[in-house]
Amino acid sequence: MKLWRDEFSIEAAHERYVARRQFGKFLVLTSFGMFVGNFWILARSYFRRDEVFSRSLIARASDIPKGGVKLFAYPGPQDPCILFHTHSDRYVAYSQKCTHLSCAVIPAADGQRIECPCHHGFFSIEDGRVLQGPPPRPLPRIVLDQRGDELWAVGVDLGSGAEPPAETKA
Ligand code: FES
Numbered sequence: 001m002k003l004w005r006d007e008f009s010i011e012a013a014h015e016r017y018v019a020r021r022q023f024g025k026f027l028v029l030t031s032f033g034m035f036v037g038n039f040w041i042l043a044r045s046y047f048r049r050d051e052v053f054s055r056s057l058i059a060r061a062s063d064i065p066k067g068g069v070k071l072f073a074y075p076g077p078q079d080p081c082i083l084f085h086t087h088s089d090r091y092v093a094y095s096q097k098c099t100h101l102s103c104a105v106i107p108a109a110d111g112q113r114i115e116c117p118c119h120h121g122f123f124s125i126e127d128g129r130v131l132q133g134p135p136p137r138p139l140p141r142i143v144l145d146q147r148g149d150e151l152w153a154v155g156v157d158l159g160s161g162a163e164p165p166a167e168t169k170a
Pocket of ligand 1: 098100117133
């Protein structure tokens with residue numbers, strides 16, 4: 001008998017059953033992985049609601065012109081965020097992680113929306129709500145506190161409505 005028959009001892013006639021079984025295993029494992037991933041995201045969101053956030057100076061308002069943006073990290077160094085000085089003269093900030101699959105969101109070319117370039121998701125620059133595309137939830141808002149020219153991040157609003165408004169008038 002040839003060596004390859006020893007290594008691959010499956011009869012050719014049964015190949016499609018093996019393939020079907022492997023496909024079934026793949027589906028079960030993928031579904032289980034997605035279930036665990038979603039459960040982890042849910043648990044993390046639940047526990048972050050009670051998190052106590054520190055104050056962090058993120059920018060000087062005078063450094064950001066109307067229509068300008070600034071990237072920063074909050075509440076931790078691994079949490080990218082984006083600050084906007086909107087055309088309506090407000091400061092708003094959001095997590096930069098898209099709520100679909102965590103790609104980094106950026107200002108859209110029209111200057112009026114926030115875009116996720118991965119799957120063409122769009123969010124409102126004014127309140128972070130989903131305008132278009134696959135993202136299932138609004139962007140988490142970074143709660144801001146303006147003291148004179150200083151813009152401070154003081155919390156993260158995951159959408160519970162318990163936090164004060166995120167925006168700060170210029
Ligand atoms: S990751 Fe943002 S739309 Fe898919």
